[in-house]
Amino acid sequence: MNHDRITAICRDLIRQEEALLTGVLVSLHGLRAGLLAGDWKQLAVGVQGLHELSEKRDANRSARQDSRVELGVALGLRGAAATFEQAFRALPSHLAEPLRSARDRLGRLAREVQLLNHASALLTQYVLDFLQRFFVELAGGHADSLRYGPDGALRSPACGSLIQARG
Numbered sequence: 001m002n003h004d005r006i007t008a009i010c011r012d013l014i015r016q017e018e019a020l021l022t023g024v025l026v027s028l029h030g031l032r033a034g035l036l037a038g039d040w041k042q043l044a045v046g047v048q049g050l051h052e053l054s055e056k057r058d059a060n061r062s063a064r065q066d067s068r069v070e071l072g073v074a075l076g077l078r079g080a081a082a083t084f085e086q087a088f089r090a091l092p093s094h095l096a097e098p099l100r101s102a103r104d105r106l107g108r109l110a111r112e113v114q115l116l117n118h119a120s121a122l123l124t125q126y127v128l129d130f131l132q133r134f135f136v137e138l139a140g141g142h143a144d145s146l147r148y149g150p151d152g153a154l155r156s157p158a159c160g161s162l163i164q165a166r167g
Contacts, residue, residue, distance in 0.1 A: 002074055007095050009071045010087050014102045016064060021109040023053045028116045035123065 027049035034042030065081065072082035075090050084103050088096040 001076065001090060003091055003095055006071065006074050006087050006091060007099065009067055009074065010084060010099050011102070013064065013067055013071075013084075014099070014106060016060060017106050018102075018109065020053060020057055021106065021113055023049065023056075024113050025109065025116065027053065028113065028120060032116065032120050032123070035120070035127075 027046045030042055030049065031046035034040070034044075034046055068081035068083075071087060072078070072080045075082050075086055077086070084099070088100055091099070
């Protein structure tokens with residue numbers, strides 16, 4: 001078993017994932033800042049960054065899968081895609097521990113992306129809800145007549161149309 005090859009494949013996979021997650025985090029921060037500041041250019045840059053990262057992820061998908069299969073071969077799994085945990089178990093601890101730390105860093109980055117995405121979604125939902133109530137009242141409806149949404153939260157009903165609201 002070639003420990004150097006296994007370590008190199010794991011490092012490369014972790015580096016690719018870390019670059020993607022870091023890029024997503026930077027773009028999400030830009031989107032949120034643009035939304036809060038009303039900076040449409042910053043919003044456009046953030047959206048473009050996410051689009052480019054999505055294309056990069058898609059373009060590298062087969063290469064990452066090939067690397068996981070190569071890792072499986074290096075571990076003696078006969079062409080099956082291997083996991084990091086399988087690689088860590090096969091490596092001596094002095095080689096596995098730095099890789100485990102790097103993988104744990106990926107987990108923290110992914111959680112940070114999820115939290116920021118959730119916070120941005122809440123902010124966006126607040127704005128959408130405000131605008132919906134604003135136009136309901138502008139169209140002659142009553143924003144205080146509530147209904148329950150699919151998530152169990154009270155929501156204002158849609159009332160009137162934007163055409164009616166513009167008069």
